[in-house]
Amino acid sequence: MKKLILCFILFLTVHSGYGQAYVPIPVDSATWRYRFITIDDRTSILDNILFVNGQDTVANGHVYRQLFSRTYSQSGTDGFNPPVITTVANTVDRYYGAIRDTNQKIWMLAGAGEQLLFDFTVSVGGFIPSYSKPIEVIAIDSVELNGVYHKRYLTTDTGYYTIEGVGSSRGILPALDEGTGGVVFMCFTGDITTFSPDPTVPCTAVYPQQATAVSNVNSDAGAAIYPVPATNMLHISVPRSQSVYHVTIVNCTGITVWSGDVDRQSDIDVDSWPKGFYYLRLYSDENENMVKKIIIE
Numbered sequence: 001m002k003k004l005i006l007c008f009i010l011f012l013t014v015h016s017g018y019g020q021a022y023v024p025i026p027v028d029s030a031t032w033r034y035r036f037i038t039i040d041d042r043t044s045i046l047d048n049i050l051f052v053n054g055q056d057t058v059a060n061g062h063v064y065r066q067l068f069s070r071t072y073s074q075s076g077t078d079g080f081n082p083p084v085i086t087t088v089a090n091t092v093d094r095y096y097g098a099i100r101d102t103n104q105k106i107w108m109l110a111g112a113g114e115q116l117l118f119d120f121t122v123s124v125g126g127f128i129p130s131y132s133k134p135i136e137v138i139a140i141d142s143v144e145l146n147g148v149y150h151k152r153y154l155t156t157d158t159g160y161y162t163i164e165g166v167g168s169s170r171g172i173l174p175a176l177d178e179g180t181g182g183v184v185f186m187c188f189t190g191d192i193t194t195f196s197p198d199p200t201v202p203c204t205a206v207y208p209q210q211a212t213a214v215s216n217v218n219s220d221a222g223a224a225i226y227p228v229p230a231t232n233m234l235h236i237s238v239p240r241s242q243s244v245y246h247v248t249i250v251n252c253t254g255i256t257v258w259s260g261d262v263d264r265q266s267d268i269d270v271d272s273w274p275k276g277f278y279y280l281r282l283y284s285d286e287n288e289n290m291v292k293k294i295i296i297e
Contacts, residue, residue: 020142022120023150023165024101026190027065028054032172033186033206035084036279038250043080044281047072047206050096050172057098057109064098064109067172069293072206075283084186086205094293099172108173110277110295117172118162120151128153130160131174145193165190169197182255223282229295234268238282248281249294270296 029052036046048071055066071091074082097110099117106118119128127134139154143163150164162168171185187196187203196203223245224237238245247266249258257278258268273296280292 020149020151022104023148025099025106025165025167026193027052027099027101028191030188030190032167032188033203034171035184035186036250037081037182037184038248038256038279038281039078043078044075044248045073045080045082046279046281047084049206052099059098059109060114062100062102062107062109064100064107066098067096067108069094069096070206071293073281084202084204084206089206091292096293106167117174118167120153120162120164122153128155128162129174130155130157130168131170135160145195148193150193163195165193166195182250225280225282225292225294229297230270231297232269232271234270234294234296235265236262236268236280236282237265238262245282245284250279250281251276 031049031051034048034050036044036048038044038046048069050067050069052065052067057064057066070089070093072087072089073091076082097108099106099108104120105116106120107114108117116129122128122137124137124140126137128137129135135155135157137153137155141152141154142149143152144150145163145166148165150166152164153162155161160169160174166188168174169185171188184201185197186201187194189195189203194203224235226235236247244261244263247258247260247262248256249268250256251274257273260266262282275296278294278296280294282292
């Protein structure tokens with residue numbers, strides 16, 4: 001009888017996570033940090049944070065929290081991969097999209113509509129969104145992050161799982177990383193929660209957070225990239241210069257989809273490109289350099 005009671009207590013201990021309260025994503029102060037590495041004529045490093053700061057937006061009858069992007073870019077010779085440091089961003093904050101947490105499902109509004117990012121209602125044997133296609137949940141357990149237990153959904157891909165109140169092992173946007181090695185999800189920080197899929201990667205600020213400066217038009221130093229978002233054609237206009245500007249556009253997995261030179265202006269046909277987010281790097285022989293996020297709808 002004692003053995004049966006002991007086994008029952010052990011069973012409750014192991015499975016207590018299933019009855020725990022749902023942990024939502026903190027919509028007032030949550031940050032996901034990534035590093036993008038692009039190797040072309042030179043190696044380009046883009047340290048990027050996506051963050052929510054409590055600002056609301058209303059669309060389609062739903063209330064969303066706005067998601068912003070802030071970046072620090074640098075470049076060097078082949079093999080350039082400097083450590084993550086605390087420094088000042090060299091771009092203004094950009095509106096990236098918006099998210100909502102409704103009935104334990106996380107939705108993102110970007111471009112033409114919204115997509116389901118995470119589903120924390122499924123049971124073992126069910127399917128959740130992932131980086132390529134819905135993936136099966138094979139187990140549900142709990143992880144303790146700063147004294148709070150969060151449900152974790154393990155899948156048939158040992159490298160991909162989702163965590164309540166955090167996102168996934170690949171960040172808030174699973175499609176940013178398809179395992180190509182061009183994108184590294186570094187860490188998540190919330191009100192009191194810190195999570196990093198790789199404990200050897202320091203979860204430190206890429207640069208100090210500053211007052212949000214939102215821009216809907218990608219324009220810096222006389223260069224303009226429009227429309228934002230683009231549907232059929234992307235226009236690039238650069239200032240007069242003694243040298244030609246070089247442009248490289250990569251998708252969210254770090255694969256180059258277009259590269260070329262721009263002398264004053266250029267039109268790029270994007271009609272056949274898959275919808276989504278891309279990163280455009282523009283630089284000159286005078287070492288002028290900037291990185292822009294573009295959206296194709």
